Amino acid sequence: MRAARDVQAQKAYVDLHRDRIDAALGAAMNALADARPEGQLTYLGRWLLEQGAKQGETQPVVEVDAQSEVPEALRPLQKRAAEALGPIKPAAEGYDEHAVKLPEALNTFKTLAKTEAIEAACGRLHELELNVARDPDSKEAVDALGAQLVVVDQVMATEIQKRTEGVSEEAAGELVKACQTAIEAGNKDFQSVYGSVFNVIKSGDAEGMAKYEAAVGVLDAAIEKPAVAEQRDEAGVAAVLFADAARVKSSFDVVVRELATATGAGLELAVLGAEKTGLKKTSRVVEKSALRPGEGRGRSKWVCDVVRAMLVATSMSAVGSIVRGLLALHEAGALRVVRIKDRFARPSAGGWRDLMVNFVIVGDPTRHVCEVQVVHEMMLTARKGLPGHAIYGIVRSAMELIESCGRERELRREAVRSMVAAGATDVELIGASEDAWILEDPEWLAGVEGGRDGLGRALTADKKEGRVGGLELRGKWKGEALPASVARLTALRELKMRDCKSLKSVADLPASVTQIVEEAFRGCASLASITIPESVTQIGGWAFSGCRSLASITLPASVTQIGAMAFTGCASLVSITIPSSTVVEPGAFSAHTQVTRA
Numbered sequence: 001m002r003a004a005r006d007v008q009a010q011k012a013y014v015d016l017h018r019d020r021i022d023a024a025l026g027a028a029m030n031a032l033a034d035a036r037p038e039g040q041l042t043y044l045g046r047w048l049l050e051q052g053a054k055q056g057e058t059q060p061v062v063e064v065d066a067q068s069e070v071p072e073a074l075r076p077l078q079k080r081a082a083e084a085l086g087p088i089k090p091a092a093e094g095y096d097e098h099a100v101k102l103p104e105a106l107n108t109f110k111t112l113a114k115t116e117a118i119e120a121a122c123g124r125l126h127e128l129e130l131n132v133a134r135d136p137d138s139k140e141a142v143d144a145l146g147a148q149l150v151v152v153d154q155v156m157a158t159e160i161q162k163r164t165e166g167v168s169e170e171a172a173g174e175l176v177k178a179c180q181t182a183i184e185a186g187n188k189d190f191q192s193v194y195g196s197v198f199n200v201i202k203s204g205d206a207e208g209m210a211k212y213e214a215a216v217g218v219l220d221a222a223i224e225k226p227a228v229a230e231q232r233d234e235a236g237v238a239a240v241l242f243a244d245a246a247r248v249k250s251s252f253d254v255v256v257r258e259l260a261t262a263t264g265a266g267l268e269l270a271v272l273g274a275e276k277t278g279l280k281k282t283s284r285v286v287e288k289s290a291l292r293p294g295e296g297r298g299r300s301k302w303v304c305d306v307v308r309a310m311l312v313a314t315s316m317s318a319v320g321s322i323v324r325g326l327l328a329l330h331e332a333g334a335l336r337v338v339r340i341k342d343r344f345a346r347p348s349a350g351g352w353r354d355l356m357v358n359f360v361i362v363g364d365p366t367r368h369v370c371e372v373q374v375v376h377e378m379m380l381t382a383r384k385g386l387p388g389h390a391i392y393g394i395v396r397s398a399m400e401l402i403e404s405c406g407r408e409r410e411l412r413r414e415a416v417r418s419m420v421a422a423g424a425t426d427v428e429l430i431g432a433s434e435d436a437w438i439l440e441d442p443e444w445l446a447g448v449e450g451g452r453d454g455l456g457r458a459l460t461a462d463k464k465e466g467r468v469g470g471l472e473l474r475g476k477w478k479g480e481a482l483p484a485s486v487a488r489l490t491a492l493r494e495l496k497m498r499d500c501k502s503l504k505s506v507a508d509l510p511a512s513v514t515q516i517v518e519e520a521f522r523g524c525a526s527l528a529s530i531t532i533p534e535s536v537t538q539i540g541g542w543a544f545s546g547c548r549s550l551a552s553i554t555l556p557a558s559v560t561q562i563g564a565m566a567f568t569g570c571a572s573l574v575s576i577t578i579p580s581s582t583v584v585e586p587g588a589f590s591a592h593t594q595v596t597r598a
Contacts, residue, residue: 112159112287121155122283124148129242133277136246146239149282153238156290172407179402180414194351197382198344201316208316215323216342216355221442222330225485229304229339229358229369236299238285244366245279245306251361252370255335256309263321266312266377280306304358307370314377319344319355322374326357335359338369344376345440346431353379416466429461435468435489447479460494467491475499480526484508499523504549511535516543518563525549528572534558541585545569555579557598562588 112118128148131141202209235241253269260267270278280303289300313319330337341356355374360367402411412433419429431439438444439455448454460470468489477500486492487508494517497503503524511533518540521527528549532539534556541563544550548571557579564585567573575594578584582597589595 112156112291113283115159117155118152118159118283121148121152125152125281125283129277129279129282130275132239132243133246133249133272133279136243142239142243145242145282146237149238149286152283152286153290156286160290172410176402176407176410176414180411180418183415184418191351193382194347194353194379197378198347198351198353201376201378205316208318208320212316212320212323212344215320215327216340216344217442219323219327219330219337220340220342222327223337223339225443231301231304231369232367233301235366235368236301238282238289238300241285241300241303241306242279242282244368246277247366248361248364248368248370249278249307251364252307252309255329255361256311256372259322259325259329260311263311263313263318263325265318265322265374268310268312270308280308304369305371307368308373309371310373310375312375312377312380316344316376319374319376323355326359326372330359333362335361342440346436352383412466413464416464419466420463426459426461427456429463429466430459430468433461433466433468435491438468438485438489441483441485443479443483443485447477447483448473449476449478462491462493465491470494470496472496473500475501477503480504482506482508486510495520497521497524501525504528506530509533514538516540518542519545522546529553532556532559537561539563539566541565542568548572552576555582561585564588567593 113122125145125148128141128145131138132145135141231241231244235244249272253271256267256269259265270276272278285300285303285306288303311322313322326335326337329335337357337359339358344353344355347353353376357372357374358369359372360369402408415432416429419432424432427439430436438459439452444455445451448458450457454476458471458473458476459468460472461467462469469491470493471489472494474496475498477497480502481504484507487510490510490512492510492512493514495509495513496517496519497506498519498521500521501524503521504526505528506521507530509531512535513533514535515538516532516536519542520540521530521544522542523546524544525546526549527544527547528551530550530553532553532555535558536556537558538561539555539559543563543566544553545565545567546569547567548569550567550570551572551574553573553576555576555578559579559582561583562578562585564587566585566588567576568587568590570590570593573590573593575596576589577596577598580597584595
């Protein structure tokens with residue numbers, strides 16, 4: 001019954017979007033022909049042949065080159081990759097010794113999901129999930145799942161509270177240090193191997209890297225900014241999120257299968273079966289939501305990988321082809337890409353590299369955000385060769401132990417302290433923080449003279465948080481306005497834009513900015529408007545000196561001091577109103593500017 005309904009759903013989706021899919025896949029096939037494997041066998045076909053041989057079955061009469069999936073030009077690269085993977089076996093064999101060195105807190109740590117109370121509360125979830133996966137429109141099934149998830153959420157909150165209460169600051173500090181040590185050790189095990197493999201990929205497939213970088217740049221430019229991946233508000237309830245996911249799953253499967261076929265990529269895709277939902281477990285959704293730091297804790301609308309798949313490419317050219325395929329589908333209106341995470345350019349802390357793409361299927365009324373992970377086959381081989389689950393389990397357990405104790409900020413600071421002690425640069429610190437996006441943001445890269453290198457020189461990291469604390473663009477900003485995304489830099493303290501002649505307006509400064517520093521906008525001759533946030537208490541000397549286009553400015557009541565010469569040379573500033581209690585240093589305004597106190 002369910003299988004028949006799935007087939008009908010797939011057929012209905014394809015019929016509804018036939019023109020879009022044909023156009024998108026036609027464009028993808030034409031653009032991506034160079035990425036198809038030379039051999040005619042599909043990944044599934046090769047697997048079936050291998051399995052048939054293992055079972056002693058007669059194979060079809062087919063000439064199969066053992067390296068048919070790797071183009072001739074890349075075979076030297078394959079050999080070098082094999083050499084780079086040499087450390088994997090010793091790393092796996094030596095893992096037990098590494099595990100013995102774990103901090104005691106981690107040796108005895110039990111993840112939230114493994115506590116007896118939570119395991120008991122989750123006991124019926126699988127059956128309830130299957131009911132929703134089979135019929136996501138059944139209110140009865142969704143309500144039943146939702147009721148049980150409320151119980152799970154309550155039990156999980158109780159367990160988190162137990163871990164949070166009664167922990168002294170000293171004990172918490174020692175725990176944070178121990179966990180950070182374990183995280184660093186675990187990540188280093190990965191970094192050495194992943195780094196070696198990716199260096200081989202880059203040096204041996206430079207042309208493919210260039211194709212990939214060009215493709216991902218075009219795709220990123222096509223995404224609506226700011227690029228945010230979040231579910232609809234109603235999906236803040238995990239049962240609703242799961243039902244939305246189940247409803248769109250068939251359509252998602254159609255799209256990713258066609259994309260894999262068009263680009264020749266391998267596809268790893270979980271599907272609905274007699275005992276499997278093909279979706280992320282709701283217990284993990286609730287756990288991720290409960291442990292989410294800051295805004296949105298307890299809400300599942302930020303979980304965007306309930307529906308997911310992996311595409312495996314044999315070269316960076318093939319990865320680029322998948323990206324162009326996604327762009328073709330995006331432009332044809334079959335799907336809408338909402339966010340990408342380019343970890344080929346900026347790897348995870350453990351050195352892992354891939355591309356994460358979040359998108360919605362056009363026509364899905366719930367606009368459920370799905371996820372596709374695009375990986376290079378050599379990276380995947382390296383990961384499977386490492387004791388990945390064991391080390392990943394250590395790292396994840398350490399992070400979740402801290403999260404469950406409400407000590408995420410302390411862990412972050414300990415990581416920054418460790419990086420600073422090791423001599424990390426400002427760019428490296430920022431790249432490991434939540435502000436890493438700015439290092440790849442097209443608006444910022446295009447606006448700064450010198451592009452990525454110029455932006456890197458302009459940024460200063462906060463040495464406690466590792467985030468962007470300062471931005472000095474003296475004479476280097478080419479745009480007429482700062483990007484609105486400056487508001488996301490919520491650790492920014494100092495902004496210096498002196499002599500940026502083309503700058504006309506400044507808005508959306510974050511509340512972390514508490515002063516307009518000395519000479520901040522001096523000589524910005526085209527600056528006509530600026531919005532000063534209510535967090536600002538001081539305007540430094542010479543801050544707006546020489547801003548001859550500045551005709552008006554509103555100072556919030558929070559401003560208590562205006563420095564000497566702050567507004568001299570502002571030829572267009574005829575009048576200004578300042579707070580009644582503000583201290584104004586001598587010469588702050590030119591003689592022609594009429595100053596009125598509020």
